[in-house]
Structure formats: C-alpha cells, structure tokens
Amino acid sequence: MTGFARFFIPVLMAFSASVATAQQIEQPQDTVLLTISGEVSVTNADDTALFDLAMLEALDQHVTDVETPWHDGPQQFTGPRIIDLLNAVGAAGSELRFVAINDYAANMPWGDIEAFDVILATRQNGETMSVRDKGPLFVIYPFNQNPELRNEVYYGRSVWQVKEIQVLP
C-alpha cells in the first residue's frame, strides 16, 4: 500500500499542478480595461479574469468595417472576437451581461457570439478610443455583413464604454 502511495502521490501532484498552470493567465501590467466574471475557469484575480489593452491585443485580432447608428460614415473597428476572448478564460455559460462605465448594461445570448463575428473593439480606425469617444471597449456586431441585425435589439446589445463581462450560467 505504501508502495502504491509512494508511486502515485507525486504523479497526482504533478497533474494538479499542470492543471493549475493551465487555468492561469498572466497578470495585467497596465490599466485594467476589462473584468470577466461569473462562469469562467481561467482567472488571474480571485474568480475573475482581468485584461489590459496589451492582453486584449495579444488575442487574434479581427477587423470589421461597419456603419453604426452612433457614428457618421463607415468605421473600421479592430479587436478580438468575443468568442475567442471567452474561450481564453474558459467561460461556459448561456448568457452574457455587458456592463458599461456609466452602469448601462445589456444581456446577450451566448448564441450571438457563435452565430456572428461579434468583436470587442479596442481600436477605431486604428486608434484606441477614449471615454469621450465611447471607448475604451465597444461591442461591435457585423452590421454590414448581416443587415438583418440592424434593429433596436442588436443596437441595444452593442454596448460601449464596456468595463465588465459577466458570464451567466
């Protein structure tokens, strides 16, 4: 019995250590722009995952040319796809809640990010966005590629000045 324990305990420890390593992401080095909370398994602060601009831009970047109701003329937005972002933090839920700096919030069904290339834009026309420019983070639906999205429901889910994503079960 002791032989068994002697053989297995280090193995189990090594295994759990490797799992713990996989569930960690790096710590933000700059100002935290985004907090992902709720049903996430990969975190870097308590039960949440914190992101600064560099971490967001380290993910695969997606470019969307789009016309929105809040801008004059077509705009180019750049940022990670939300599905990639949530996969990176091991999120597993059915609904997302986006909270803005001014406490505006909107819910989005998980299906949206699977069906469409919805991005969390960090840059508008190559520039980062200030709060005055409705930044720093802006949920952008591909309105141009999917004109059927042009209605109040999706406009309402296009939250700007995002500061937090809650992954709801």
Next chain:
Amino acid sequence: MLFSRLLDTEREMDSIVREDAMWAVFQSDRHLRTLESLAFVIVETGEAKYHDRFVQNYDILYSRVSLLDGGTFFLDLSGDGALSRRVVEFNRTIRGLAPRIDALVPASQDYLPEISLLAAELRDLAQLSNDLVLGANAAINVMRVGDRALRREIQDQLAMLALVLIVAFLGIFALLMTQLRRIGKSNRHMALLQERSRRQAQRAQAASRAKSAFLATMSHEIRTPLNGIIGSADLLSLASMPPQHMRRLDTIRASAALLRDLIDGILDFSKLESGASDGRLAEIDLDDLGDIMIRAFADQAHEAGLTLSVDMPSGRIVTNDSRLRQVMINLIGNAIKFTPQGRVQVRGVIQGDTVLRIEVEDDGIGIAEEDMPRLFREFSQLDGSFSRKYGGSGLGLAICKRIVDGMNGRIGVQSKLGKGSLFWFEIPVQENTALEDEKTELRDVVGRSIPEKVLHVLVVEDNEVNLDVMKGILAHLGHDCSEARNGHDAVAFLQNIVPDIVLMDMQMPVMDGVDATRRIRAMGLTLPIIGVTANAFSEDRDACIAAGMDAFVPKPVTSAVLDKVLAQFSPAGHNDAAPPASLTISHDARPSVELDDMEEDNPQLNDLVAALGAELVASLVDRFESDIAVLEGDLGAAITAGDATAQDNVLHTFKGAALTLGMMASGEYAQEMRARLPLATTELDVLSSLAYEDVARTRHVLIRPEVA
C-alpha cells in the same frame, strides 16, 4: 396611397430616431446632474478625491452629447427647428467645457474656485437640459398623437380594404360556386345527350338492320304472290278473250314482269348488304375475262349500233372472279344502255402488281356534276324519266359499289353531261399461280354458297303451252321462276341476274339451247343448266353435254322429274362436283302408253292436274285445240310447199305441246311422222283427227271427279 403609407420606411425610421433621441436627451440630463452634484460635493467638502469621478462623468457626458447632433440620432423634433437650435447650443456649451476640465489640477489653488465656477455654470446647463427633456417629451407626445391618428386612419383603411376584399372574395366564391353548379349541370346534360344519341344511334342501327331484313323478307315474300299473278296472267292469256281484255292482260303481265325484275335487284342488293358475300378466290386469266365480256356483249352492242372494244392485259390474277365479272357486266351493260351511238371501250390495267383497274368509257349521254354524288346510292337512278326510258331498278351501281367496297377496292366516275362517261374501279388482286391445286375445288362452289330451299329457276322455252306448264309445275313445287323465250333472251337475262338453275329447251327460234348454253358457259357462269328436250337421241344428249349442260330431262316434263332434278342441283343439296349423267332420263325408259290405257291411266295428265288444277289444264286443252287449227294450216302449207324442214319444225312444236298435255296418241304420231318426211296430205288428216280425239278424251278425263 395606403400602401405608400404602409411602406413609408422613412417615417418608421423617424420614430426609431425619436425614441432614441429621447433616450439620449434623458441620459445626457442624467449625467449632467451627476456632474453638477459631484462639483457641488467637491466645492462643499473642499476635497479633491472626487476629481477622477468628476472627470470620468464629464467624459461620459461628452460622449453622450455628441450623439444629440450626430449619428442617426440627430434630433429635429419640432417643425420650426427651435428645439434643434437649443440642442446644438447645449451640445456646444458642454463640449466647450472640455479645455477647462482638462486644465484642472486638483493641487492648484485655483482648483476650488474653478470648480465652484463650473458648478454654477452646470446648474444653468441643468436648467437648459431640463427644458430640453420637457420640450422633447412634449414634441414626442404631439408626434405620438399624430402617429396614433395616422395609424388609426391606416387601420381604418386596412379594415375597409379587408372588408372590401372579403366581400370580393365572397362574390368570387359565389360566382365560382354558380359556375361549378352550371358546369356540373351542363356535364350532366351532356352525358344525358350522349346517352340519348347513343340510344338513338342504336335505334337507327336496329332500324337499318330491320329495314334490310324487312326488304329481303318482303322482296322474297312479294315474289311468291307476284309469281302467282304472272303465272295466272300467263295462263289467262291462253284463254280466248276480247282484244281489249287481251291488251289489259298484256299490261298486267308486263307490269308484273317489271316488278319482279325490280324485286330481283332488291334481293340481290339486300343479300350484299346483309354481308352474305362469298370470300371465294379463284385464279382467272385476264385475256379470257376480256373474251367473255366481248362474247357477252357483242350482240347487244351490235344491235345498238355501237363499237365495243375490250382491252385487257395478259396475265393471271387471283381474285373473287364472279364478283369481278358482275361489276364489269353491270358497268358495260350500263354503258351500252346509255350510249345512243359511238363507242364503248373497256380497258384493264394492273397497277403495281397488286391492283387491277378496269375502266369502262362510253360516248353516252354523260352525267351532270351535281348528280355524281348520288350516283352510287341505292335507288337513285338519276332521272325518273330514265327508268321509264331505260328500265331497271337503279340498283346496279349501288350493287357495284357494295361489291367493290366489299373487296376493299374503290369505284368512281368521270363524266360530263353530253360528253360520255368513264366509270372505273380498282380492286386488290394477287398476281400468282400458287392456287393452281385448289382451283378445281374452288370452281365447284360457284354460285352455290347461299343455301336456299326455294330456288330461282330460269325457264327457257319458246312454246307458250310448255312454258305455262313448266311455270305452273315450278310454282306448284314452290320455286320462283323467270322466263326467257329463246336462247338470246336467256343470255341477256343472265347478264344481270344469275338464277339458281336454268331449264333450257333445245329447239328454239333465234338461238337454240345448245348455242345459248355455250354462250352462258363462255360468260364464265357455272350455274347448273338442265336441258329439256323431246329429242332424246343420244347424239342430242352428247351435244347437250358438250355444250356444257349438266344434265337433261325429256319432254314431257312431270313435276316428279322436275322436283328430282331441282333437288339434285339445288345449291343447298348439291355436294357432288360433277352431276351424274345417269340422272338423264332415257327416252327409251319412258313407259310406252297404249291408247286404251290412257283413258284409265294417264300419269302425265294426272300430274298436270295435280300441279295446276283441272281448270287451268282445261284452259290449256282449249288452247291446244285452237293450236290444232294452226297446225292444220301451217303443216298443210309446208306439205304443199314440199318443205321438209318447215314440216319438221311444225311437227316438233306440236309434238312438244301434245306430250306435255299428256295427249300421247297425237304426240307419238307426230314424232313418228318426223321420221318419214316429207309428208303426204293424208297424214295430216290422220294427225289432226288423232289430236281432236285426244282433246275429247282429255276433257273427258278432266271432268271425272276423282281426277279433279
């Protein structure tokens, strides 16, 4: 109009913008008040720790107000644009604060006074913002009412439209139902009509069949009483009567004969119509066919002063030969009949090995174009006056058409009134000789395919007494009878009508029996011909058979012998190919009759009485008595002239009549006299006294009750 309103997307967009604009104004107001509160807190507490929140709130406000006059939320709520101007002013003022906000440094001593200043300005702005909220709300309310009114109007219009549509739909539905009902009704009506017309067609067909059957039956039934009329009139004509009565009797006889010819035509036609056509095929030589036609019509054409030419191709064909001959005889007969002068040309040609085309062209009276269509129809002789002038039933061409149609051929005519006619027909034929073996067998069936108990018999006889007796016996046996007075008439008769059997007298004026038989056979007719002769010598018999007769019976003819012969040669009862020569009843075999016995037993006379009745026989005896006077005159003249041939002729005729009436003494004596020509006057006296004795004896027998 309504649709353009419904489709007014711009207006819909306006309403979206309006709601969003209201939201934007309200949010701006909310952030402005928060900003003002924060400024107030900083001024009151004098602490700079709320600075970051103050700045962030300004940033958010800044991002909000930019929407008030930008993007798609640009607000233009009131018609005069006053509200818009105030929004633009508010917007500009808020943004105008940005440099001053950015310039704030909490550590600076100017910080608090500046915040205090800003707080006062923000309070004024809050008042403006409040006015904006209220103004936008009021404007939106007005527009909402307008929208609602418009919506109601549109709804009313839609309801109206829906009502109209429902009414229209109901109307269409009702119309469709009516239509369907009408179609259904007309379908039922059509079905009814179809059924009715089908029934009518059936009835018509049944009527047509009944008509044909009726015609055939009636024609046949009419023949029997008609023969009675003809026979009686013939017999009546034997009696002596005033000349005007005789003329009327002649009229009766002529009319009756015409009627019988007509009925014969109808019978022939209805036989064709009832489909009783024989499908018999035989091989014939076209040259022979041409010869037959020439021989058959040469005399007739010559008498009419016409030139007749027949041009047939050489070769042998297989076809229904009797039908072919019947059509040709009909067409050629017609051509001769309707051609006053000129030529009749008959041409035959084989087309493509399988079609025989025969053309009969004449220089006759021709046919008007409008008459052509009914030319081949039944009973359609073109002009009533024609039948008076030319006679005939008008069935000839109809029969031809029936025959040709039955052979799957075609028949037609080209003609012009006064320019002659060209009748033609085409029938399919086989041009081979493969049927050689069956030929003989087939030929035997000719004309005997219609089994019938009642026979149609042609009696060819020149002597009126003999003729009357023959006809009487035939009528007694229940057969139909036609007559010809000499060989020439018989040949002419057979060109149109083919009876079941011919009884042919041998010695006749114009054309004798042997000659006539040869001609009939030359025409290709194979019906049985029975010779009737008092010349019972074997050389006569040989001549009969050589000429083509099937058998012969001796005079006097009795009903028993005739019945036997007719039964033998009846098409129904006839099976043997060659009629047995043994049928010929030998003259020698006839029982010799003693004068004394005659009074008691005269089979010939008994037979006659049984067949004709005592009254008719008595009238015949009267007629014979008057013939004795003629005999005395004619024979006396011949004896005086020393003309042996004339003597023989007179004796022959007398002998025939005498034996027929069973007057054996004078009959036998006349026959004996013929063996020792020329005669002496005394022999004439013996003969005439014998004849008168015979007459007296016969009369005596006739009045005996057991004979009568």
